[in-house]
Amino acid sequence: MLNEEERIIESAQRGDVEAFNQLVRLYESRVYNLCYRMLGDAEAAADVAQDTFISAYRNLNRFRGGQFRSWLLRIATNACYDVLRARKRRPATSLDALGTSDDEGRGFDLPDPHEHPDEVALRHELAAAIQHGLAQLPEDQRVVIILSDIQGMAYDEIAAITATSLGTVKSRLSRGRARLRDILRAGELLPAKFRHEDR
Amino acid sequence: MKTPQPQFSPLPEQDLELLSAYLDDQLEGPTRSDLERRLADDPRLRSELEELRSTTALLRELPTLTPPRSFTLDPATVQPRRSHYAGWALAWVGQLGSGLAGLMLVLLASLQMLGGMSGPMAAAPAPMIAQPTASALYEAAPAATESAAVMSVPIEATPSATESAAVMSVPIEATVSPDAAAGTMALPANSEPVTETESAAMMTLPTEPMVNSDMARQTEPSEVATPEVAMGKAAPAPAGVPPVVLLLLGLVLLGVAGASWVYTRRGA
Numbered sequence: 001m002l003n004e005e006e007r008i009i010e011s012a013q014r015g016d017v018e019a020f021n022q023l024v025r026l027y028e029s030r031v032y033n034l035c036y037r038m039l040g041d042a043e044a045a046a047d048v049a050q051d052t053f054i055s056a057y058r059n060l061n062r063f064r065g066g067q068f069r070s071w072l073l074r075i076a077t078n079a080c081y082d083v084l085r086a087r088k089r090r091p092a093t094s095l096d097a098l099g100t101s102d103d104e105g106r107g108f109d110l111p112d113p114h115e116h117p118d119e120v121a122l123r124h125e126l127a128a129a130i131q132h133g134l135a136q137l138p139e140d141q142r143v144v145i146i147l148s149d150i151q152g153m154a155y156d157e158i159a160a161i162t163a164t165s166l167g168t169v170k171s172r173l174s175r176g177r178a179r180l181r182d183i184l185r186a187g188e189l190l191p192a193k194f195r196h197e198d199r
Numbered sequence: 200m201k202t203p204q205p206q207f208s209p210l211p212e213q214d215l216e217l218l219s220a221y222l223d224d225q226l227e228g229p230t231r232s233d234l235e236r237r238l239a240d241d242p243r244l245r246s247e248l249e250e251l252r253s254t255t256a257l258l259r260e261l262p263t264l265t266p267p268r269s270f271t272l273d274p275a276t277v278q279p280r281r282s283h284y285a286g287w288a289l290a291w292v293g294q295l296g297s298g299l300a301g302l303m304l305v306l307l308a309s310l311q312m313l314g315g316m317s318g319p320m321a322a323a324p325a326p327m328i329a330q331p332t333a334s335a336l337y338e339a340a341p342a343a344t345e346s347a348a349v350m351s352v353p354i355e356a357t358p359s360a361t362e363s364a365a366v367m368s369v370p371i372e373a374t375v376s377p378d379a380a381a382g383t384m385a386l387p388a389n390s391e392p393v394t395e396t397e398s399a400a401m402m403t404l405p406t407e408p409m410v411n412s413d414m415a416r417q418t419e420p421s422e423v424a425t426p427e428v429a430m431g432k433a434a435p436a437p438a439g440v441p442p443v444v445l446l447l448l449g450l451v452l453l454g455v456a457g458a459s460w461v462y463t464r465r466g467a
Binding site: 024028029043127149181185 | 212254266
């Protein structure tokens with residue numbers, strides 16, 4: 001698989017757009033989901049994902065081996081940081097994109113036809129609550145939580161994507177999880193079923 | 200939806216980090232067994248671990264969203280790129296070329312500026328400059344040797360000094376422009392005819408325009424400026440681009456080469 005990917009990357013580096021598009025198809029879902037969880041806004045996430053692939057194509061000659069997926073996600077992460085920085089400079093526009101919209105209801109894979117409508121609603125509510133909690137985390141903790149707990153990546157790959165050390169990844173992950181736990185436990189963000197009683 | 204202020208965990212950060220690593224199965228050896236012993240004894244630590252486990256479980260259960268559109272690139276709209284190797288070769292040639300050109304410009308400008316800034320010291324390097332001239336003219340006409348010797352001593356303003364200053368200034372133009380005859384045009388009309396040997400001497404003189412111009416400057420106060428002297432003094436200045444401009448251009452080229460090198464080395 002990796003050798004096949006290397007072959008495709010070499011073709012793309014020689015200017016073969018169709019070969020590059022194979023890589024796009026392979027990773028577009030992962031890139032889009034990272035952007036969505038970072039930005040909390042489907043439209044902005046799609047734009048950043050598109051920009052990520054365009055940027056990756058233009059800079060493909062600077063990819064010197066290693067995991068292509070990590071390289072791509074690093075570009076996406078940096079692009080998300082740029083958008084978040086721009087939002088901070090223009091706070092009026094950022095309020096629309098804090099993950100409070102009904103984006104969670106769109107773009108899901110088709111729901112299980114056997115799933116009860118109440119369960120579907122609960123699932124959407126929970127997903128929206130978690131997304132809202134993620135939006136309140138500092139960006140450096142948010143990206144580590146997304147890569148580790150949502151996308152299931154190993155510490156060393158997260159360190160490569162975020163250009164930090166393993167120790168930093170562990171520390172950010174621990175603080176991010178604790179903070180998110182506090183946010184969710186704090187009350188109304190979580191459906192009662194998932195709410196822990198205060199000690 | 201109301202946003203409550205998060206309550207920060209009362210557990211020390213070190214314990215939180217241990218619990219987080221334990222959840223990911225990242226603890227080994229005595230660290231792991233120590234934590235497991237503490238978990239067995241401390242219900243608060245256990246509760247904390249369970250809450251963190253619930254939080255990560257909720258995150259893992261988040262559904263994967265389907266992108267609203269495909270992000271594949273349209274070959275018609277994407278400009279063809281140069282191949283990997285061609286691009287790198289071009290970058291290296293560009294960096295090396297601009298770097299060398301910049302270095303040469305800086306060196307050239309430095310030489311010119313050092314010569315120009317020496318001012319009153321100009322008489323000191325003059326003999327060193329005059330020596331090759333003298334040796335070159337060893338077999339040449341005595342007039343040329345005399346004019347070279349004049350350079351090394353303070354000069355009374357005499358027509359011959361004026362002439363020597365003018366003559367010394369000529370080769371600068373001669374080195375810039377192959378048209379040596381144009382240089383001889385600066386000679387005073389009443390001077391001795393310039394021999395071929397003198398012309399040759401002018402061509403062999405090293406390019407030290409400022410030294411020569413200073414020579415001319417030294418002679419200037421003691422005499423009424425004749426058009427010939429003015430020309431002799433002015434000759435080096437318009438001979439080329441001012442050294443400051445050369446220096447700046449060289450530094451810019453060096454900077455561009457350096458920045459380009461750093462940019463390409465950063466890689467992915």
